[in-house]
Amino acid sequence: MSGLLIFLFLLLTGYLSGRWLEQRHYRSILAREAALRHLLVLPVRVPANEHSQHDSTLVTGSVVVSVDYFKTVAASLRNVFGGRVGAYESLLDRARREATLRMQEEAQQLGADIIYNVKYETSRIGENDAKGLGSVEVLAYGTALTRPAHDAAA
């Protein structure tokens, strides 16, 4: 009986806190994406002619997000029946967009005009084998191009 109560408590706590954090995070993501829309993020490797004289710098954005207990249970249920794991999709969607934003924020601090050759890497973190996803890291990285120093001075 006590096991059931603990399970329900963890489930409810995970659901309420996870939902609140997720909604707050999405609000933050949407606002920051709108603010950084001018800083172009492109997957292409070859810069446009107008950027051919720019200096290049590696920029990265990394985020680690933990899955809540409710989502772990919901995902383990999906493991039985199959289908789209919505609980994890929102987690990874937030992680990818947050990593991109952090990369853009770093590029903005460097005064970059644009980021080329953007790539993503994802990895699972923590001793959570066979116990669900645990925490996930998403790393976004690319080449930020900044105007040469003499151009910027002019």
Add this chain to the structure above:
Amino acid sequence: MMPLPESNPQPPEGINNRHESVLADFLLLAGALLALVLLASWLIGLSASWLGPRIPFSWEPSVTPETRFLSEQDLRTEKYLNALAARLLQNQPDAVPVIVHWLPDTPEANAAATTGGHIVVTSGLLGSVHSENGLAMVLAHEIVHIQERHPAILMLEQLGHSLLYLVLGMSDSGAGWLAQSGGNAALMTFSRSMEATADRKALQLLQDCYGHTVGADEFFLSVLSDNDDQHLQTVAGLGGLFASHPDTEDRLRQITASIAGNSGDLTPLPAWLLSASDQP
């Protein structure tokens, strides 16, 4: 190269993440899993109840208490309990043989039946009954478990559930926990049904042996008065969903109903046995 865009596009929502209700999805899947497990548990229970009594008794593993040091007095008590069990079974043709083991220095009042026809009786049990009839009721209850092959059935049920979880591929996950809780609830339903059968048939054994069932309620009255029925796991919350035994008060009601209109003299416990049980 193609012309550069003016700005990054606003990523369209609902492609990578549909923003669907995780709660609705969870409730649907959890309900489906519980229904699946309950159905499987019910089938396992039915199969075990059918198969258990058909397994040759000699195939049951012999589960006995660990090696105990028994004094002369303990050996005498154990002999008395075995004689009492034999008396209870004297009118039962084709009865499965039972062996009673006495557990001295065990203050908890309890008795249990295991596979191989073994019954364990704790010394604490003597403190919770006033007559041989009260003791015989508890012993008869365990004897019925063995005659009905309940330990074998229970073993098959547990084996079936282990296989079920193995097939579902669930171990240390939330879904696994949920499924096992559902399975346990189903297992306990079968267990409670076995206990009710054991109570009913034990009363019949008492009737056959003593000619009445007076005194059959002694142990249960003692449990209730002690307000300590945790050892029987009768109180397990959620209306007894996870309890292995029916509620003590319900059991007592059934037994009292059987005693009603019944009359007869109580057979006292041997004096030497009472003095032995008084010893620390």
